[in-house]
Amino acid sequence: MSASRPSLSTGDFVAALSLPDAAGESWDLSQQSIAHLHRVLVFSPLPDPSALAAAETRARENGAMLVLILAAAPDGGPDAAPPRLFDPESQLSQMLGLSRGGCAVLTARGKIGFVGDGPEALEEALESLPPVAPSVLRSVPAPVLIIPEILEPALVSTLLRHWQKGEKTRDRVASAEGAAATGSGIKRRTDVGLDDRTLYETFAERLKRRVLPEMMRAFRFRAASFEPPRIGCYDAADAGAFGAHRDNRTPFTRHRRFALSLNLNTHGSDYEGGTLCFPEFGPDRYAPEAGGGAVFCCDLLHEAQPVTRGRRFAIFTFFTDAEGAQAEQALIRSRTAAGEGGMALR
Numbered sequence: 001m002s003a004s005r006p007s008l009s010t011g012d013f014v015a016a017l018s019l020p021d022a023a024g025e026s027w028d029l030s031q032q033s034i035a036h037l038h039r040v041l042v043f044s045p046l047p048d049p050s051a052l053a054a055a056e057t058r059a060r061e062n063g064a065m066l067v068l069i070l071a072a073a074p075d076g077g078p079d080a081a082p083p084r085l086f087d088p089e090s091q092l093s094q095m096l097g098l099s100r101g102g103c104a105v106l107t108a109r110g111k112i113g114f115v116g117d118g119p120e121a122l123e124e125a126l127e128s129l130p131p132v133a134p135s136v137l138r139s140v141p142a143p144v145l146i147i148p149e150i151l152e153p154a155l156v157s158t159l160l161r162h163w164q165k166g167e168k169t170r171d172r173v174a175s176a177e178g179a180a181a182t183g184s185g186i187k188r189r190t191d192v193g194l195d196d197r198t199l200y201e202t203f204a205e206r207l208k209r210r211v212l213p214e215m216m217r218a219f220r221f222r223a224a225s226f227e228p229p230r231i232g233c234y235d236a237a238d239a240g241a242f243g244a245h246r247d248n249r250t251p252f253t254r255h256r257r258f259a260l261s262l263n264l265n266t267h268g269s270d271y272e273g274g275t276l277c278f279p280e281f282g283p284d285r286y287a288p289e290a291g292g293g294a295v296f297c298c299d300l301l302h303e304a305q306p307v308t309r310g311r312r313f314a315i316f317t318f319f320t321d322a323e324g325a326q327a328e329q330a331l332i333r334s335r336t337a338a339g340e341g342g343m344a345l346r
């Protein structure tokens with residue numbers, strides 16, 4: 001059997017996943033009765049029954065459940081706990097690179113949280129489960145979708161290096177007069193476009209696997225395109241900030257639907273200040289950790305507060321839907337006709 005490259009890896013979002021149960025009926029791994037649990041998928045060959053029983057107890061204590069995935073045809077056997085699902089063509093195990101056995105965790109959030117093979121895989125999968133968090137009574141949160149761990153640390157470092165060596169533009173904002181006027185005073189930030197083709201494609205792949213499916217789930221929003229991403233630096237040296245604004249209030253930005261602000265370093269350790277807030281919804285502040293981002297509707301008033309120590313780095317883009325993409329294309333054509341080039345990919 002040829003081992004194809006895994007198409008699902010840690011951090012990827014899984015929109016839907018069903019396999020036949022013992023009776024051959026389709027069993028949905030995200031059905032509403034279990035979607036709040038982390039699902040520890042144990043692929044055959046299975047550990048011995050006593051190890052499985054101990055693992056089941058530990059999983060339960062950690063807000064998780066075991067699901068056994070057997071590389072065989074449905075055997076018509078009785079319903080059992082843990083549930084037994086069948087993957088006769090090894091499709092799922094191959095997607096995860098586990099055709100010789102191992103474990104994966106599908107988190108409550110709907111992402112692959114762990115993939116591992118070898119004799120310690122079950123133990124490692126259980127270790128990877130996050131501690132059960134106490135529930136918090138929320139005050140008045142803004143309708144913002146926080147997505148942790150969109151980018152892995154190595155990619156974050158590569159993006160930061162790209163900013164260091166890239167061509168820098170200061171304080172550019174879209175205005176009624178021009179697509180990129182400067183000096184309005186609202187924005188103190190130094191940007192570098194993501195003009196490296198390989199890096200752009202890697203970033204686009206992360207958006208496709210880890211951001212777009214979450215936007216579909218939370219907002220039923222289908223993105224048709226996104227703007228060329230920019231890496232920005234807000235520096236405490238000039239109290240770097242982006243004052244309160246909406247992202248779609250000019251002829252050049254009207255097509256925008258959702259914004260992504262994805263942090264490349266971490267509030268508290270790397271910088272102070274620089275938090276994102278949504279003043280229409282109260283004083284709460286948002287600061288996803290490095291690699292994580294905030295997605296919000298471009299109509300919402302928002303502000304990046306002044307950085308008071310260090311430098312805050314983040315990468316930004318804006319999504320639009322099919323209708324907005326048509327308007328955006330018309331805009332790009334008229335700007336090209338007027339001799340205003342967009343960003344060229346290298």
Ligand SMILES: O=C(O)CCC(=O)C(=O)O
Nearest residue numbers: 242247261276304314316
């Ligand atoms: O710094 C941020 O997180 C927000 C940036 C922003 O609002 C923008 O680029 O339009």
Ligand SMILES: [Fe+2]
Nearest residue numbers: 246247259302
């Ligand atoms: Fe904005």
